[in-house]
Amino acid sequence: MTVRLTIDGRQVEAQEGEDLLTACTNAGVEVPHFCWHRAMGSIGACRLCAVKVRRHEADPGTIEMACMIPVADGQHIDIADPEAAAFRGHVIEWLMRNHPHDCAVCEEGGDCRLQDMTIASGHHLRRAGPDKRIHRNQYLGPLITHEMNRCIACYRCTRFYRGVAGGRDLDVFGAHDRVYFGRAEDGVLESPFAGNLAEICPTGVFNDRGWSKVYARPWDMLETPSVCPHCAVGCNIGLSVRANRLRRVISRSHPAINADFLCDRGRYGPLFIEGPSALKAARHHGHAVPLRTALDQAQEAIAVSAALGGAIGIGSPRASLEANYALRRLVGPEHFFAGLDAAEVALHRRLAAHLANASIASLADIAAADAILVLGEDLTGTAPMAALAVRQASRAAERALAAEKHVPAFLDNAVRVAGEGRRAPLVLVTPVPDALDAIATHPLRRAPADIAGFGHAIAAALAGKRADPDASAAAAALAAASAPVIIAGAGLGDPAVLDAAAAIATALNPRARLALFPAEANSLGLALLGGEGLEAAADVPGRGAVVVLENDLHSRCDPATIARLFADRAVIALDCVETATTAIAHTVVPVASFADAAGTCINHEGRAQRTIAARPDSAPAAWRVLAAFGGGAEAGLDDLQVALARDCPQFAAIAAAAPAASYRTPSGRIARAPARFSGRTASDSAGGDAAPPRDPDSPFSWTMEGGALPAELFQGVRILAAAALPPPAQAPAIGGAGLILIPLHDPFSVSETDRASTILAARAPGPQLRLHPADAARLKLAEGAIVSVEGRTVPLVLDKHIPIGHAGLTTRRTTPRRLMPEGSK
Amino acid sequence: MSLPEPLTVMITHAIASHGGPRGAILEALRMVQHAEGWVSDERVADIAALTGMTTAEIDNLATFYSHIFRKPVGRHLVMFCDGASCWMNGGDKVAEAVKARLGIGFGETTADGRFTLLNTCCVGGCDHAPAAVTGRNRRLVGPLRADTLDGLLT
Amino acid sequence: MTAAPLSGPLTGRARADRRPHSLAEWQADGGHAALGLARQQPPAAIVDMVAAAALNGRGGAGFPAAQKWRFMPAPGTIPGDGPSYLIVNGDEMEPGAFKDRLFLEALPHLVIEGAMIAAHAMHASEIIILVRDAYRIGIHAMEQAIAEVDAAGLTGRNLKIRVHASAGRYIVGEETALIEALEGKRAVPRKRPPFPAQSGLWGRPTTVNNVETIANIPGIVANGPDWFRGLSRTAEGGTKLFGVSGRVHKPQLIEAPMGTTARELIDRCGGVSGTGELLAFQPGGGASGFLGPEHLDLPLDFANVADAGSMFGTGTLIVLDTGTCPIGVIARHMRFYARESCGWCTPCREGLPWVAHIVDGLEAGTAKTADLDILHMTAGEAGPRGRSFCDLMGGAMAPLATGLHRFERQFADHAAHGCRA
């Protein structure tokens, strides 16, 4: 129900059940605040949101905290009331008593809520004496800095870290004016979402350590909207650049995807483009050459391929759709291959087909679910932000009970209490213990080969057939829900798991939604584009060149396949990072990373999303290079998309993912102005920006001048159309000897780009093999031994949670198979 | 040294009777302190392990509640009331005398580990002001006099 | 150590040496008879009786006990599942308060009997008696008494009773902070509404009552509301266990009718000590505003004291003679409240230490006249209800605000010269 309020004399509407602060914010009126956060509700700690509330026109009114009061019809809210303003000023004065006043050296400076509020409240004169409280700071790991003396005790950090992200190693200690936010002792923050502390903290207690080294003032950076390339969720991010260097990554809100937060992989992964293994220089036969030379050599090799059976193109799930398409057009559809092994190609085709026929769950849908089944997927490892959405959903039951007790939904702590610890059903079926176990109502363990079967048992139970007790319980929980979501993914490499998940969603129709997470940022785009596996590529006769697009084949298939594929062919590698593949390629062409080129990726929902080049003057976009090789005359991305839509009609809609380069706001191009744009750009140690380059692929200016970003035009577009469902997949027969693979996923490290981010690499545990102690004993391997497996050497960890006969291995290639670990000499 | 068996049994029992591990942490801290006089880092880790909580979560409470001691205390704990009623009746003079006699200040322990002095809020003995509580049973003593401290310090 | 003997319908049975009664001794004296009477009546009848008795809560706010109990839902009428709780608040850490100690140490069966009747009246299935850690004798006495009534089968089938010792901190006495503490969390108060009766301990219906409030229940049930109202000299029923401390010759607990005056109480304590002349008194513990000699004949009850600009609070008087420096008293109070702030909300967490620092400076002679502005600002801005998250800050500001007014000359003098007392 809507209610009518008067805010500083202006009539506005609000929704019943909202707090006044939310109502004012929605009406576009800012109420000063620190502790309130739209994703975390009200706690009433900071007391800054004081306003005068009158129940009716003639009511003299009282001072109330806007975040703690529900809206009511006829209310008058006076933010500008002198009594309220005076109180807010004193709150600032109290908070600033112990604040170190170190704004000049604080990286939050200019982007600091405390600084803003201090100025806004008119607190210029310090009346408190010189004595200040002093805290000792902690080492919190490679991602986040700690400066407790700046703390204003808004409790946002612990509320996010514990209450939203489920972390348990950050907490508040002490009492009165000595409350301390940190860990029990120095040490790395364990949560893979810790980076959000830097954004959540309204002042400079927690800052980005990664950003620190390349720090620039927030108002001096150019900000470009982009999309995270580090998993299939495709969270929206902002890339901040100054003097042609990437300086930081921040969360950019997308209502269906990442509303407020980001995972650490997404926040620190993009720093790979500033890392030591960023590929910057062209090479030919191992020698550095000018880019022009490498391009000429490559083009020559491709040209002569015609006479040698034709060139082969190897695409990539990490490259944009346009780059893959340009390669496919260059070599022809028969010679375009997906850059994955055949099993992963089939897996992702199946995944795409299931999604095309399903009611797809976005992250927002997952967060709003009232029951969830996760079938086989280590979500925290493969799609971290989806795991965060599951955590929100698990609170549905508590919210429902609190509502029954008439506890307002915005009172976060009160809801947690009134909810009596209830959890929404979360059926979590994984082969090994999972980060979500603590909130799962049904944490279940099944061997990889049994997970699909368990899923089908749930589907059978939903159809009224008898099933084992766990499956029956899961079915009952899902059947009782009004908005259940079924989640699976490519994490186990097993298409039968996808079939099972889809079968359950079908059995729950029409209420259920389905979320299937592909392995990588553009796995779905690649699957929809087509292209067979690497084995087939290796079988192509002839000696034409092979062009490898942004892909390290060594993590995709066995070395023998690569040897066959590359034998007697000129190998041309296009990439933005150094990999084992660029190391052996004959011609290496540096191309723009996702941050430096416009392009499109299709996320897990089938949503096409556009990246925009954030740095001028970097290497050329891969699609531009490949189009040029084939004589393509497209001037920019928009033209290439026209060709793409003509050749591959399934992608016709992607042009709507973002405005064309010709788009203009009423004030011209879209400004790359940061939220903190000051209009005054200082020359500092970070340097100034060079003369603005051209950007033919986007409607963005290279300066801070221009119109505001029309956010609604940047929400991407869903492109999946219903397709024929493929016949059910066979459970992969993985005969032979050895231990069955359980792919281990790590939230911090997945691909060659993640590993190329030094800051992320410092946080990731590194590759490992995990065996049950009994299996290790049988193989005569001891804890810590260096083991050789599939041509890699990795340390062995004994883990009684690995089922006997299985081996957990950190690997990119999830295709079900057997491993034969051997002690390495 | 890991948690002694009797404490393990008592804490396990508290988990059952206080509505789960969270509800039992304060009890666990008190039990450890009662047995050992204070709560060491090691005991924080022990309680965390036994209750399935993190050390941060235990210390969150242990550092909030003022009568959980995270530093060793002497065999005799003397807690002086520094409330207004005691002050009006000469409480600070008694406290100064005790400090002088033991050679330590509030929050400190004598070198021989016998006495720890603490200042604390009103001890509910305003009718015996100036008052203190002392010993394991928190015996209330007062009215104290600066010239007759023997009753307090023996 | 013995205290002055007590007399009166509420505490008269306490022994001079405060040794608690055994169950047998208590029953021989008519104890636990009211429990039997109460259990023969429907819960609503007991609540009506308490309402007719005009029993106001003795924990500080003086809220009518029956009205609070009426918020407690009958079983089966509330969502969720689990018990309903009665929590008996024996935290007593207010400066100048020492009254609940008597009930816990000397009259444990009275508290338990009252709690069991109250639990019946408010549909509570579990009673938790929270006692401050320093009252170990009281804790022991309560545990002993519970064991006895349990063994004797007096608790009945579905009622559980236990004692919970606080781990220390004044804020634990605030009813919602107390509930947080019982849940194994930091004792940070909760927002009301939702009130504890709606969502209290573990989210279940809960009522918190002061020990003295509960101790009055058996008498009301046994003798009727008219008797109880007849004990009082004002509209608020019953006697009150007053406490007088500070500058009086014989500080002590005194049970006397509601409406007894400060003059009578101070006289019974042998008069003002020191100069023999009253400077001021706080009628309800450290968090109550100062009253002066002009209030000596005010009939003390919640309404009258509030009208006089202070708070009846715990009913424990802190008396200042003219030889006592009021700045010194305020300094002790400010230090205490600053130290005991839970650290949740800004005005209290940051404002109180600042005030404490300044008042200390006034005493030491290091403060400046301009600092008085900060004191006025803090008392004025953070004192009114709702400015800080809970009532600790407002309570702490009461002696400061009234002191700044009443002792204006002394404040100015201290700002100029420091303490010359």
Ligand SMILES: Cc1cc2nc3c(=O)[nH]c(=O)nc-3n(C[C@H](O)[C@H](O)[C@H](O)COP(=O)(O)O)c2cc1C
């Ligand atoms: C800071 C603070 C401390 C309090 N301490 C106590 C206390 O120690 N004992 C007590 O009974 N009530 C205390 N109260 C009052 C309780 O919150 C609550 O109102 C009381 O226990 C209710 O009991 P009654 O209704 O029987 O009076 C305190 C309140 C505040 C704001």
Ligand code: SF4
């Ligand atoms: S007023 Fe605020 S900081 Fe002080 S005790 Fe209450 S909630 Fe805690």
Ligand code: FES
């Ligand atoms: S935002 Fe309302 S109290 Fe902090």
